Amino acid sequence: MEFLNLASMQGTERDIYRIVESLKLGGILVLPTETVYGLAVLLSRPNAVARLSNFKGRKPGHAFSLAVPDYSWVRKMLPQISPLAERFARRCWPGPLTLVLDASPLGIAVPEAIRQLIAPSGTLGIRVPSHQVTCSILHAVGEPIVLTSANISGNTPACTAHEATESLPAGVDIVVDGGPCEYSEASTVVRVHGWEYEILREGVIKASTLHQLASRMIVFACTGNTCRSPMAEVICRALLERHQKRVADTEQICDLAVYEEQEPLCQLPITKHSEHAEGTSHPSKVAGAKMDTDIVPAKPEMGVSPPEAKFDTRAMEIGQMPESVFSASSVESGRPSPIPTKSTVCAVGASPMKSSNAQKYQPEVVEILSAGIAAFDGDTASPHAKQAMHLLGLSLDGHQSTQLDERLVRCADAIYVMSKGHRQAIISRWPKSASRVHLLDPDGRDIVDPYGMPLQTYQDCAAQIQRALERRLPEFVDFE
Numbered sequence: 001m002e003f004l005n006l007a008s009m010q011g012t013e014r015d016i017y018r019i020v021e022s023l024k025l026g027g028i029l030v031l032p033t034e035t036v037y038g039l040a041v042l043l044s045r046p047n048a049v050a051r052l053s054n055f056k057g058r059k060p061g062h063a064f065s066l067a068v069p070d071y072s073w074v075r076k077m078l079p080q081i082s083p084l085a086e087r088f089a090r091r092c093w094p095g096p097l098t099l100v101l102d103a104s105p106l107g108i109a110v111p112e113a114i115r116q117l118i119a120p121s122g123t124l125g126i127r128v129p130s131h132q133v134t135c136s137i138l139h140a141v142g143e144p145i146v147l148t149s150a151n152i153s154g155n156t157p158a159c160t161a162h163e164a165t166e167s168l169p170a171g172v173d174i175v176v177d178g179g180p181c182e183y184s185e186a187s188t189v190v191r192v193h194g195w196e197y198e199i200l201r202e203g204v205i206k207a208s209t210l211h212q213l214a215s216r217m218i219v220f221a222c223t224g225n226t227c228r229s230p231m232a233e234v235i236c237r238a239l240l241e242r243h244q245k246r247v248a249d250t251e252q253i254c255d256l257a258v259y260e261e262q263e264p265l266c267q268l269p270i271t272k273h274s275e276h277a278e279g280t281s282h283p284s285k286v287a288g289a290k291m292d293t294d295i296v297p298a299k300p301e302m303g304v305s306p307p308e309a310k311f312d313t314r315a316m317e318i319g320q321m322p323e324s325v326f327s328a329s330s331v332e333s334g335r336p337s338p339i340p341t342k343s344t345v346c347a348v349g350a351s352p353m354k355s356s357n358a359q360k361y362q363p364e365v366v367e368i369l370s371a372g373i374a375a376f377d378g379d380t381a382s383p384h385a386k387q388a389m390h391l392l393g394l395s396l397d398g399h400q401s402t403q404l405d406e407r408l409v410r411c412a413d414a415i416y417v418m419s420k421g422h423r424q425a426i427i428s429r430w431p432k433s434a435s436r437v438h439l440l441d442p443d444g445r446d447i448v449d450p451y452g453m454p455l456q457t458y459q460d461c462a463a464q465i466q467r468a469l470e471r472r473l474p475e476f477v478d479f480e
Contacts, residue, residue: 001165001172006133007179015176016133020141022174028052030150030164031137032178033067033129035096035187035204036157037150037164039172040067042143049114049146055171057153064118065098065125067147069138074126077144079107084214084363085192091213091411094130096183096204100191101126118146127187133178149186159184198360217367218476219412220440221422225372225401227385227458228418228447232440232465233370234394239469240366240476366476369412371404373425382451388458409433416472419446441468 004015022029023041026048031040039056041048043066052064068074071089074081078101081089085101103124110118118124129135129147138145149157150164158164161177188205191198197214199207220232381389381396389396402408409415409430415437417423427434441447447464450457 001170002174003161003165003177004174005177007177012133012136016136016140019137019174019176023137023141023145026051027173028055028171030158030161030168030172030175031131031134031145031147032161032176032181033131033134033147034182035129035185036159036181037161038067038134038147039150039168040145040147042141043110043114043118043146044143046111046114049117051171052146052148053117055169056148058117058148059153061120062153063120063123063125064146064148065127066118066144067127067129067134067138068144069135069142070094070128073144074101075107077107077126078103078124079105082192082194084195084197087216087413088190088192088197088213089128092205093128094135095128096130096185096187098125098127098187098189100124100189100200102193123191125189131178131182133176137176157186195362196360197362211361214361214363215365215367216363217369217412217414219404219408219415220368220370220417221373221404221415221426222370222418223372223374223422223449224379224451225370225375225403226379227382227451228449228461228465229370229372230381230396230399230401231385231389231458231462232416232418232469233368234389234396235392235462235466236469236476237368238392238394239466239473240368243473243477369402369408371402371408373404373422375401375403377401377403382458384450384453384455384458387455388462391459392462406430412436414438414475416440418449420444421446440465440472442471 004019006012006015019029024045026041026045028048028051029040031038039052041052043049049064058064066077068077071093074089081101085099088097088099100123102122103119104122106115106119106124127147129138151157151167152169155167158167159181160179161175165172165175183204186201186203188199188203188210189201190210191200197210199210205213218236220229220236222229377400379401381399381401386396404415404426409426412433413436415426415433416439417426417437418440420439423437423439426437439446441464447461447468450461
């Protein structure tokens with residue numbers, strides 16, 4: 001058994017080359033992860049996978065999970081990954097989450113004997129670890145690794161290299177010491193099927209955080225986050241709440257298009273006085289209500305919660321891996337803890353579904369935020385923006401500006417911007433976000449900045465934003 005100490009990350013290039021060569025020769029290695037130490041072999045080496053199964057004393061039907069270098073490998077292996085699984089992956093990887101996904105069809109050729117070890121029931125467990133050493137190994141080897149906890153089945157997982165060597169019999173080729181595990185607790189395992197998810201094992205990421213990570217997030221972005229995007233945020237919230245209330249009051253709505261033919265969606269009055277239109281409730285009176293009826297069959301329920309609750313886009317500080325929202329730097333006692341943003345957001349929740357085996361959930365909340373690509377954190381909304389919203393019975397009194405940053409971009413399912421310049425600025429900085437960044441106006445027109453102009457200009461801007469939002473509303477309530 002060879003022992004490599006990489007805890008200090010000194011001389012790693014030569015050592016990683018040695019590790020990769022051992023894996024390609026069919027070796028069994030002990031590797032560090034952020035959760036617990038793992039036993040690893042290459043998926044492309046069937047003899048090594050079979051050897052690992054015998055070494056672990058694995059019972060038939062108990063699947064091994066895979067570790068991959070990055071999310072692109074998931075697309076290669078599982079071309080039909082669901083939007084909800086993609087959302088979890090985007091927000092949690094690299095990090096302590098194992099996703100169990102449908103493995104049919106499988107996008108790579110795997111011998112049937114190996115398929116029975118990694119996907120015996122038609123599902124595949126997969127994760128992207130965040131430990132720097134193992135990330136370097138995965139990128140150097142450039143293919144999936146079969147990764148299972150470094151212990152004999154049924155025994156306690158190892159959290160240090162010493163614990164791993166003490167608990168394992170002879171047969172390991174190389175033990176890689178990457179220091180104590182960050183969390184010293186197993187990854188959370190989540191089964192995702194369509195828009196349903198089931199927590200198979202609660203680990204580092206607790207159920208409450210997972211429900212938060214499952215929710216849909218819409219971000220409105222402008223320049224300074226003091227007028228256009230905050231107005232879009234509060235108008236959108238009001239439209240969704242009005243729509244939600246109408247859906248709850250309407251029985252057996254099966255098609256949104258049919259509903260649209262009956263009456264306009266969520267008509268908000270654009271007025272020049274402060275009186276509410278008859279029958280219009282202030283958003284604070286209906287905040288937090290939940291829909292009783294799905295808009296489209298087999299889609300998740302949607303809820304809109306009060307703006308004072310905070311969504312955790314900064315659940316973890318970014319560590320060595322810039323694409324991750326998980327790291328130990330903001331973890332108390334080794335556990336992820338929510339850190340609210342300064343922007344106005346919605347609370348989260350999940351709708352439980354009865355199952356014969358375990359509790360299943362569907363996302364039921366839409367998060368609504370706003371931010372600015374050149375904002376200073378903590379600025380209030382402009383006086384005219386506040387007044388324009390007041391005339392609609394809405395409020396920007398508690399708004400504080402927030403800068404659009406990498407974590408917010410990663411968490412967002414859709415970012416609606418006010419101008420072509422905003423879109424270009426965002427995708428230039430974060431190219432992978434391009435498919436999720438859209439002009440708010442469906443016709444591609446810019447919503448001109450009213451800054452420094454009279455109140456009437458702000459009201460006209462609000463009216464343009466409302467018209468755009470009313471046309472976009474089906475996108476917000478249709479989770480596909």
